[in-house]
Amino acid sequence: MNHYDYQEIEGRSNGYWGILLALGALIAVAGYAWYLMEHNGHWITGMSNQIVWGTPHVFAIFLIVAASGALNVASIASVFGKYQYKPLARLSGLLAIALLAGGLAVLVLDLGRPDRLIIAMTYYNFKSIFAWNIILYNGFFAIVAVYIWTMMQHSIGRYSKPVGLFAFLWRLILTTGTGSIFGFLVARQAYDAAIMAPMFIAMSFSFGLAIFILVLMGLYNGTRRPLGDLIVNRLKNLLGVFIAGVLYFVLAYNLTNLYATEHHGVVSFILRDGGIYTTLFWWGQIVLGSLVPLALLYHPSWGKNRKLVGLAALLVILGGMAQIYVIVIGGQAFPLVIFPGMESSSAYADGVVATYVPSWPEVLLGLGGVAVFLIMVLVAVKVLKFLPLSLEDKMVDPYHKASGAAESASA
Numbered sequence: 001m002n003h004y005d006y007q008e009i010e011g012r013s014n015g016y017w018g019i020l021l022a023l024g025a026l027i028a029v030a031g032y033a034w035y036l037m038e039h040n041g042h043w044i045t046g047m048s049n050q051i052v053w054g055t056p057h058v059f060a061i062f063l064i065v066a067a068s069g070a071l072n073v074a075s076i077a078s079v080f081g082k083y084q085y086k087p088l089a090r091l092s093g094l095l096a097i098a099l100l101a102g103g104l105a106v107l108v109l110d111l112g113r114p115d116r117l118i119i120a121m122t123y124y125n126f127k128s129i130f131a132w133n134i135i136l137y138n139g140f141f142a143i144v145a146v147y148i149w150t151m152m153q154h155s156i157g158r159y160s161k162p163v164g165l166f167a168f169l170w171r172l173i174l175t176t177g178t179g180s181i182f183g184f185l186v187a188r189q190a191y192d193a194a195i196m197a198p199m200f201i202a203m204s205f206s207f208g209l210a211i212f213i214l215v216l217m218g219l220y221n222g223t224r225r226p227l228g229d230l231i232v233n234r235l236k237n238l239l240g241v242f243i244a245g246v247l248y249f250v251l252a253y254n255l256t257n258l259y260a261t262e263h264h265g266v267v268s269f270i271l272r273d274g275g276i277y278t279t280l281f282w283w284g285q286i287v288l289g290s291l292v293p294l295a296l297l298y299h300p301s302w303g304k305n306r307k308l309v310g311l312a313a314l315l316v317i318l319g320g321m322a323q324i325y326v327i328v329i330g331g332q333a334f335p336l337v338i339f340p341g342m343e344s345s346s347a348y349a350d351g352v353v354a355t356y357v358p359s360w361p362e363v364l365l366g367l368g369g370v371a372v373f374l375i376m377v378l379v380a381v382k383v384l385k386f387l388p389l390s391l392e393d394k395m396v397d398p399y400h401k402a403s404g405a406a407e408s409a410s411a
Contacts, residue, residue: 004087004395006152006385009223011378016222020378023371030368033361034109045362050354051332055325056110059366062207062324063103063373064137064178065200068171069208069242070095071144073235074151075171078164084234084396087388088216093148094377094386095212096171100140102373106366129181136174143167152385175204182327189266190331195256199249203320206242210316213239215377217310219387228393229304236309240297243316247290250323266334269353270326277330280322289319329356 009016037045047054074092077085108117124131147167150160179200182191213235220227254271257263270281293312295302302308333354381387388395 004388005390006090006387007389008383008385009219009381009387011382016378016382020375023375023378026364026371027368027375030364030371033364033368036361037110037365045359046357047362048354048356051329051356053328053332054110054356055329055358055362056106056365056369058321058324058328059369060103060107060110061178061328062321063099063106063369065175065204065324066207066211066320067096067099067103067140067204068175068178068201069204069206070099070212071167071171072205072208073212074147075164075168078161079168084231087391087396088212088231090148090151090386091216091219091381092212093144093151094380095208095215096144097141097148098373098376098380099208099211100137101376102369102371104137105372106369109365129177129184133174133177133181136170136177139170140174143170171204172201175201182331187336188331188334189263189337190270190327190334193253193256195249195253199246199253202242202245202249203323206239206246206316207320209235209239209242210313210320213313214310214317217306219381220391223387225387226390226392228391228396230393230396231391232306232309233303236297236303236312239313239316240294243290243294243297246323247286250285262337266331269334270330274330274333274353277326277333281326281330284322285319285326288315289322290316293319332356 074089076082077089147163176197179197183196185191257267293315296308296312
């Protein structure tokens with residue numbers, strides 16, 4: 001097995017500092033947007049009594065779910081023994097921590113009363129899935145930090161595999177908890193489903209790997225370090241499998257709801273009559289976010305073009321945002337069934353689909369979480385040894401070319 005030479009990036013170019021400056025400015029603008037919502041109240045947003053989770057929650061949930069999936073590359077290396085992924089394990093852990101930090105930053109600042117976080121941290125209602133998630137998020141930070149330490153410190157490297165196994169199990173529990181937030185909400189017709197938990201796990205694999213591919217290609221192109229075809233092909237093929245997995249769970253979720261008569265209304269709303277939610281589902285999530293990336297990744301010639309692979313990963317991310325938007329916002333927009341099997345009426349919006357239009361402070365706050373993630377990654381790779389100097393094919397798999405030559409000779 002090869003020994004990899006990990007080195008920090010120099011980070012002296014005008015481009016590097018320009019990106020940091022732009023991200024810092026975006027974080028500052030997001031802070032101003034948070035100040036406006038905190039000072040004036042959430043009435044300046046598109047949220048209401050019916051839509052209480054808005055665009056910031058879409059960003060936060062996407063980043064949190066992707067954080068779990070970003071660690072998948074490290075898990076493949078240590079837990080499943082695929083040594084070709086070992087040089088990517090450190091970066092995988094870094095992205096997991098940075099994505100979770102960005103997502104939680106948005107989530108905390110969208111509480112309306114951020115000071116109430118102290119209550120959530122000091123008093124636990126173990127009947128609440130939200131209380132469980134606070135423990136899971138804090139534990140994820142600690143476990144992944146220790147995991148990275150075992151990978152970077154040779155004297156304790158022998159503990160990398162058991163810690164990696166623990167991190168793998170923890171992140172599955174974490175994503176199960178995030179999906180269960182929706183699965184346990186029995187009052188909402190669009191949520192009340194146990195399949196939400198495994199579907200969120202599949203989503204995390206897809207979203208996290210798509211982000212990992214874009215960051216990896218961006219860092220190696222920006223620093224002009226060699227990045228071989230072998231590792232890119234492995235990652236893009238794995239991404240295709242995860243995309244197909246998400247499609248399977250989406251199909252199973254909708255078919256299950258169609259089987260139950262009580263859910264026919266919400267399925268028709270999302271798939272046919274939901275306006276913007278129907279458009280985002282079919283064109284955003286299914287077509288542009290799933291089918292087009294699958295075609296780009298597995299096409300005999302397109303799949304060899306790195307720009308198209310990067311485009312496929314970007315489309316998966318945008319499709320994932322559309323999917324979360326439909327789940328979070330669309331699920332709230334569908335009217336509540338207060339008394340199942342009975343008719344009810346009142347003067348307050350009974351049976352009326354809720355309207356929601358994202359406001360610019362909400363969008364900026366969400367983008368601020370993305371900026372927090374990116375700035376953490378860029379600073380970390382400059383000060384710590386997260387990236388190998390080379391990911392050429394001969395470094396990733398010394399037998400790759402030899403095996404290919406042997407096959408050619410035998411043919």
